[in-house]
Amino acid sequence: MNRHPAGTLALFLFFASTLSAADFGTVPDPYVGNWSGTLSAHGREEPIHATIIAYKSRYEITLRTEPNPRKEALVILGGTIHANQLLLDPALSRPQSQGRVGSGRSAAAEGVRWQGQANSQDLTGTFAGPATGSFALKKIPLLPSPTLGAEAPAGAEVLLAGSNLNAWESRRASAEPIQWSITKSGALEVVSESAGIRNKQDLKTKGSFVDYRLHLEFKLAHKPEATGQGRSNSGVIHLGQYETQILDSFGLYGRDNDCGGIYKIREPDSNAAYPAGLWQTYDFDFTAPRFDAAGTKTADARITVRLNGILVHRDVAIPKPTAGGKETARGPIVLQDHGNPVQFRNIWVVRMNEKE
Secondary structure (H helix, E strand, O other): OOOOOHHHHHHHHHHHHHOOHHHHEOOOOOOOEEEEEEEEEOOEEEEEEEEEEEOOOOEEEEEEOOOOOOOOOOEEEEEEEEOOEEEEEEEEEEEOOOOEOOOOOOOEOOOOEEEEEEOOOEEEEEEEOOOOEEEEEEEEOOOOOOOOOOOOOOOOEEEEEOOEOOOEEEOOOOOOOOOOEEOOOOOEEOOOEEOOEEOOOOEEEOOOEOEEEEEEEEEOOOOOOOOHHHOOOEEEEEOOOEEEEEOOOOOOOOOOOOOOOEOOOEOOOOOOOOOOOEEEEEEEEEEOOEEOOOOOEEEOEEEEEEEOOEEEEEEEEEOOOEOEOOOOOOEOOEEOOOOOOOEEEEEEEEEEOOOO
């Protein structure tokens, strides 16, 4: 999904035109993304939208009447590659609702047979059964987040800019060498294996924090062979206790363990995740929990989260650590190694409400 206020569309289009592929990235698969067009039946046309997700040996093409992955699907179609085209496979299709096909005048999605094909820009096809008609859609360009490349403001602490890792250390042991790598473009990439040995290593900031505003950019590895939590998993863990999930969740409903979720505590208000291969942004306003002199918690941690510029959590309470453990009044910012080569760049933080 790619939603921004209509009044800012021209600005985003200009920004997108000035970004190079290295700035925004590219989706490795030409079919993955959002599509929009019309469905024709009974001499009338209706809007139709599609989301295409790649898996190991198949594609999942979801058709809806509007471009919101939380709206009920009209139908989910399977697809495979033949002769450099994505062909819809009617044997793999499955209706998701009893929503009507074609101006609401005839049959439901159940019993309709869908056929079609896609190249990198066009998705066309026909359907037949209780209702008969055709559809034609175009690929929709994804727009960069409005905060992509945001410069650290005055007074901010720059945690990551290029190859300088002075702000970071191994979470497991501060003396342990950092095994993550710096790419040719200057991004920090998770390295989960060294000399053939799996060696999970989260990184944490050397400094500890209480309340802050944090900006971070990340790019996911394209892993169509994986499903669920295996699709380029990582996370940002606030105070070492409260995880906001990083995952390839493009086109899905967006649960609490998907990208944008407060891990297993709260799902995002909408799914604002982009496909793997594009640089994405997280912007956080985090408030640490409060404790009295006896160490009793008097207020929960709170967080506001924007994913790719979209507000997905507005000042919500986090009542407990996302993976157990004991809550503290301050702590580090942690980048998670979950066995996937996720990349990070342009990380900066502004401390808030701290006494000198």
